[in-house]
Amino acid sequence: MAVISAIVGAISFNQFGSALNTITEEKLPPIAAAQSLATGSAEIVAIAPRIVAAANPEEETAINDELAVRLEELSVRIAEIEATGFMPAVIASINDNRALLEDNLKQLHDVTQERFQISDEKAAKLEEFQNLAKRYGDTLKPVLSYTQNDIAQGSEFAASFEEDPSKKYSADKEEILASFQKFASAIETRTPILDIERLGSAASNMIISSTTETQAVRLSIIPVRIRGTYTDALSKLDELDNDRLKAFYVDLIDKMQKLSVGEGSLPDLRKRELEATEQSQALVVQSGEYANAMRNSVAELVAGLNAEVNDAAAQAKVVEKQSLTALFVVAVAAIIISLAIYVLYVRGNVLRRLGGLQKTMVQLADGNLDVVVPSKGNDEISAMGRAVDVFKDNALKVQAMQAEEERLNHERNEALRDELLALADTLQNEVESAVNEIAALGDQLQGVSGQMTSSAELVSGQTEEVASSAQEATGNVETVAAATEQLSASNAEINRQMAESTRISNEASNRAQETNELVVSLSQSADRIGEVIALITDIAEQTNLLALNATIEAARAGDAGKGFAVVAAEVKNLANQTEKATEEISGQISGIQKATGESVNAIGDIGRIIENINEIATTISAAVEEQGAATDEITRNVRGAADRTRSVSASINEVANETSKTGELSSQVLATAQDASQKVENLRSRINGILDDLRKQAHDRAAS
Incomplete structure (x- = not known):
């Protein structure tokens, strides 16, 4: 009866195991891979903005390396799903979107690295421009201080005549004439220098503000305004009597103008930096679109796989009911046969002989070595008697x-x-x-x-x-x-x-x-x-x-x-x-x-x-x-x-x-x-x- 029960159970469990195998080994792995694929694409899209927000090339390279690992994992998941041969058209669409996403992220990496190069070049040129602007202002300070002293002395000399009018007649006429000529010369020298200082400061402020400007239109206007400012400054230099000072500022303005106007200038670098930023943002948006298309395809694939899993689960339930019915019938028959064996054989023969053997073992334990041990027969109880006889x-x-x-x-x-x-x-x-x-x-x-x-x-x-x-x-x-x-x-x-x-x-x-x-x-x-x-x-x-x-x-x-x-x-x-x-x-x-x-x-x-x-x-x-x-x-x-x-x-x-x-x-x-x-x-x-x-x-x- 036990053999029959085992055969029935084996057949039932084999059928049920086959149904479960269809679900667990054929249907569920593609679903898990598809879910992992959807999660991986979402993580990649989430990492993409970090490339744009990276603070330096090293950080961006590390993020890009992380993206490469995620893309490789994505390719492995797609290959696993493709190996099942299920819904090949949907899998092909997923693979195409993955390729587009990978190419788009590569462009994002290149654009970001280019933006870092532009930013570094801009920072170096800005530092150079600031040094030139500092020399521009520092060189004028001693001249302005000298003329300011002459003007102050002339003002005090003129004020002394207002306080004491009689001084006009007692003072030396040549001294009066020399003082007023010195006063007029100081004013005449100071006026163009102040204009040169004002124009240089205005140009410097425009250039420095252009490095943080966010409007491309304003960046196009700044070079025109700066060119006019430098032209006015050069014209003011003609009013100076000091040829060495004029030559110094002509050379200095030429260097500052090269950093302010034309290709490779600070406004031009800032404009290219803004264009790279806009391109990066557009690539991030496009990456999201590719990822959404991939998720839609994955959702379609998961829906198809879920339908197949549901069919396999229904078949497994039918097998389960059939197996339970067969096992119930075999169990009832086994109980009836076991009761008959107990009544007819076990109680009448086995228990009686075991009782006699137990009494003999008790006497041996008490030290009675003259007792006779029952050991006749060929069954297991007789074998137990022979073992006691050995003791x-x-x-x-x-x-x-x-x-x-x-x-x-x-x-x-x-x-x-x-x-x-x-x-x-x-x-x-x-x-x-x-x-x-x-x-x-x-x-x-x-x-x-x-x-x-x-x-x-x-x-x-x-x-x-x-x-x-x-x-x-x-x-x-x-x-x-x-x-x-x-x-x-x-x-x-x-x-x-x-x-x-x-x-x-x-x-x-x-x-x-x-x-x-x-x-x-x-x-x-x-x-x-x-x-x-x-x-x-x-x-x-x-x-x-x-x-x-x-x-x-x-x-x-x-x-x-x-x-x-x-x-x-x-x-x-x-x-x-x-x-x-x-x-x-x-x-x-x-x-x-x-x-x-x-x-x-x-x-x-x-x-x-x-x-x-x-x-x-x-x-x-x-x-x-x-x-x-x-x-x-x-x-x-x-x-x-x-x-x-x-x-x-x-x-x-x-x-x-x-x-x-x-x-x-x-x-x-x-x-x-x-x-x-x-x-x-x-x-x-x-x-x-x-x-x-x-x-x-x-x-x-x-x-x-």
Whole structure:
């Protein structure tokens, strides 16, 4: 019945497994691949905007590499679906959209890299332009500052006439004319420079703003405006008188114009950057369209696969119902047949024989080895009886082996007793011999330790006498050493005072030298003042001649030159006063020069006297140093003798200490030897006791 059930179950499960295999191995993998395909395309489209938003080429390259991996996975999924041969037209459409998407993403990568190159070129040229613009403004600042100072002075000069109108008549007409001419020249120079600065600043602002402009129309207008601005700046340069400044700005404006106008200029690079950005955004949108078309095809493919899965599931349900019905019929028949076998065979035969075998096994376990084991027959229960009979035979063998083991143990105990007694006798003889030898050595050790104690006491007395003599010698040597050290200290103090005297004389000599140099410098300054006074005298004489000539010319001019004659007379009077003042100053300077020369001679004499003092102090210091060296040598030798005497005394004391220790150790050795003798006797008693116990245990073991 079990075989029939197994056959029916195998057939049913085979049919059901075939239906499930159709679903799991043929239908579901393409669905999973299609779902993965849809997810992969969505992820690719989501990654595409990251390419546009990448901050640098390296980041964009990493994102593009990630896209390449995703596209490769997409190709693998499409190949898996294509291998099933299901809906080939839809799969071909998916493959076409994948190819278009891959080509579109490649274009996006190229455009993005081009945009990065344009951006880098723009940044480099912008930095170059900003450096040129800085030079443009920085070069004008000193010129503007200079003209601003002239204008401020002219304004102050004009304001002074408003505050004091009488100044118009008292001031020098030529000074007034020169001041106003300087004021007008500063204004005339400053005006074109301000225009040049304003035009350059306007051009720079337009160029810098163009690098962030988002309107292409404005970028087309900026070069036209900049070209006009630079043309106006060049025309303003013609108004400058400084040819070098004009040439500098012509060259600078030419360089800035190349970065501002034409192909490769900053506005042109910004325009190309905007075009690349727009193209990137268009490619991203187009990538989304290709991905949507792919998702639509995938959805159509999944719908077809789901329909096939539903059909296979319906077939599996039919097989499931048929299998369950067949298994139910077989199960009912198996239950009925099993009940009949139990009633007719198992209860009447098997259970009765098993009960008898169980009783026999209980008696064997209780130790009854005379019971008879039922083992007749050829079925499994008879085999169990024969196995129990084997257990009975083994129990009989174990009983015989235990009796033999008891006999052998008795024989071994007898032999062990004899061996232990012989061992105890041998051990007693050996221990007695060793103890006797140790006792003899202890007696010898006591004699030697007594002799050592006597010798140590004798040596200790002699070392005490030697130590007393050494200590007395040490005290004498130390007294001499202390006196010598005091003499050495006195010499050192004399030497230090002489060194201090030498240092002070050297310092005085140096100060005298410095004073001499200052006085010489004063003399030179006085000489230079004399030269200046001579120059002032020459100027006064020339002024006097000019005043004389002016007086002559005024006389020739008649009434028209009267005012000029008055001025000439005042100038002549001023020249005469200047000449008199310079003569007085010259006399004073001569006195200063004479006094300075005498000071130089006096300071020189002082310096020579200090040098003589310094030489004498040096000689005395050398003699004191030689005396100190000799005293130090004596001190060192005496100190060495004291140290050596002290060392001898310490050594003698140490010998005395060691001798005392030797006496103590000899006493300890004597006591230890006596103690060892006592312990040897104790050891002999304990070993005899152990041997007696050993003999007793041997007799007891043999008796047992």
